[in-house]
Amino acid sequence: MPDPAQVHLLVNNVPVTVAQGTTVASAILIAGIPTRRSVTGEPRGPLCGMGICFECRATIDETQHQRSCQVLCAEGMEVRTT
Amino acid sequence: MIERLDILVVGAGPAGIAAAVTAAAAGKRVGLVDDNPAAGGQIWRSGAAQPTAARTWLERLAASSVVRLQGWRIVDAPSSGLLRAEGNRGCRDLGYDQLILATGARERFLPFPGWTLPNVMGVGGLDAMVRGGLPIAGKRVVVAGTGPLLLAVAAHLTRKGAKIVAIAEQASLRRFVPFVSSLLGEPAKMMQGVEYALSTFGSRVYTGCWPVAASGKEMLDTVTLRMGERQWEERCDYLACGFHLVPNLELPALMMCHIDNGFVVVDGSQQTSISGVFCAGEPTGIGGMEMAILEGEIAGLAAAGKMDAANDRSQRRRRSLGFVRALSTVTELDPRLKQLATDATLVCRCEDVSFGRLRDHASWREAKLHTRCGMGACQGRVCGAASEFLFGWDAGSIHSSVRPPLYPVQVSSLGHPDKLADEGDSLSPACVLAPKEIE
Numbered sequence: 001m002p003d004p005a006q007v008h009l010l011v012n013n014v015p016v017t018v019a020q021g022t023t024v025a026s027a028i029l030i031a032g033i034p035t036r037r038s039v040t041g042e043p044r045g046p047l048c049g050m051g052i053c054f055e056c057r058a059t060i061d062e063t064q065h066q067r068s069c070q071v072l073c074a075e076g077m078e079v080r081t082t
Numbered sequence: 083m084i085e086r087l088d089i090l091v092v093g094a095g096p097a098g099i100a101a102a103v104t105a106a107a108a109g110k111r112v113g114l115v116d117d118n119p120a121a122g123g124q125i126w127r128s129g130a131a132q133p134t135a136a137r138t139w140l141e142r143l144a145a146s147s148v149v150r151l152q153g154w155r156i157v158d159a160p161s162s163g164l165l166r167a168e169g170n171r172g173c174r175d176l177g178y179d180q181l182i183l184a185t186g187a188r189e190r191f192l193p194f195p196g197w198t199l200p201n202v203m204g205v206g207g208l209d210a211m212v213r214g215g216l217p218i219a220g221k222r223v224v225v226a227g228t229g230p231l232l233l234a235v236a237a238h239l240t241r242k243g244a245k246i247v248a249i250a251e252q253a254s255l256r257r258f259v260p261f262v263s264s265l266l267g268e269p270a271k272m273m274q275g276v277e278y279a280l281s282t283f284g285s286r287v288y289t290g291c292w293p294v295a296a297s298g299k300e301m302l303d304t305v306t307l308r309m310g311e312r313q314w315e316e317r318c319d320y321l322a323c324g325f326h327l328v329p330n331l332e333l334p335a336l337m338m339c340h341i342d343n344g345f346v347v348v349d350g351s352q353q354t355s356i357s358g359v360f361c362a363g364e365p366t367g368i369g370g371m372e373m374a375i376l377e378g379e380i381a382g383l384a385a386a387g388k389m390d391a392a393n394d395r396s397q398r399r400r401r402s403l404g405f406v407r408a409l410s411t412v413t414e415l416d417p418r419l420k421q422l423a424t425d426a427t428l429v430c431r432c433e434d435v436s437f438g439r440l441r442d443h444a445s446w447r448e449a450k451l452h453t454r455c456g457m458g459a460c461q462g463r464v465c466g467a468a469s470e471f472l473f474g475w476d477a478g479s480i481h482s483s484v485r486p487p488l489y490p491v492q493v494s495s496l497g498h499p500d501k502l503a504d505e506g507d508s509l510s511p512a513c514v515l516a517p518k519e520i521e
Contacts, residue, residue: 069211
């Protein structure tokens, strides 16, 4: 029986299990990887946590450029960082 | 089909919730649109123990007739009485007779070497990530910048098991202590936790102190702090650094509301220079949660035509303005913070534009045209406020450069409203519309 309080998702094909209510940005931090590479190739992670800086954008279920701090993790979700 | 509301409120933080609930109680058909996954704004985020005020207002909202659009951001004001909102899978137009802008505030970030490294975040930023599920127990955290948020967040992270290595407040002790004392004299204010925080962190609170560098390979591992002549390193997992708050003025600016000295100008009923457009909370002056609730109530009452009740509260608001002034004095930035960035330090994180490429430009407009500063995904929301401080560029010109769409949007959202995916879901009273409900 899956634990209803836990959500399973894939971050760059790696399974990550988080508590329900976790944002995708927090899941990416838990996975320990940058959210994106800047235009000159720097690694970046979330900055503002409130949807204004766009540093946390990632591809979520094939939709590009989602601000991952504004999206909650869902069972079976697939997240890709660049 | 365009839904028409008597009153539309933008932003579901304390001001917006108070405005919406108050206007709905006066019998109006009210809509509340917000871009976060849940109501509460930045200060009443879920995921932690909610203060009583938050519980009370969120319960009132849930029990009200307010139509809630959660997870929708306003991207345009295509014509008078109309705003366009985009969700994750579509777009819809919202018509209104009266509009209340409660767009809140964001943190001011200042560039210093290493500030773009992963795990360097805002103070509210790290707190939001923790409330959004990031485990912080056992992690070493440096909290830096300025404003009451530093101690409040340090206290919250401590309760979550974090090890607060240092709290670096840029304000001098001479400014900081009288401010804290004035807060302690007003126990109802938002800094009830200050006394607790000071007794908990004691010797780890440094005033007149700020980060001069963050370093690490691919990820933060060390912060260099400076206090006067003294400079030292702290090893840490996270640096939470934010220099108080700046209001979110993009929508008021797009609507041509008069903005003076960085804030939306309102009258005693919170009405802006545009008739029928009200503004409440931080965009009218950074005053904290209680002020925001009061202003929200005033705006909600005034928009609903209850002028007597609005005036009563407006007098209470005037008595609280001393706190707003005290806050702006203590959070005034030390000019030495302008020297933290080196020529190689990035100022614009979206387009990777360095301090060295920006400093010789005379204006925000010139810098944008020559370097693409402020023209990336965030549209200057981060580098605009930093540039205003670093280069002294006219803040008015930064606000007046706002153009629709206010955020990067899906191509389909740029189409004619008749073609937009806004059919299907009618806005029945008290309905809660999440973005994924539109296919």
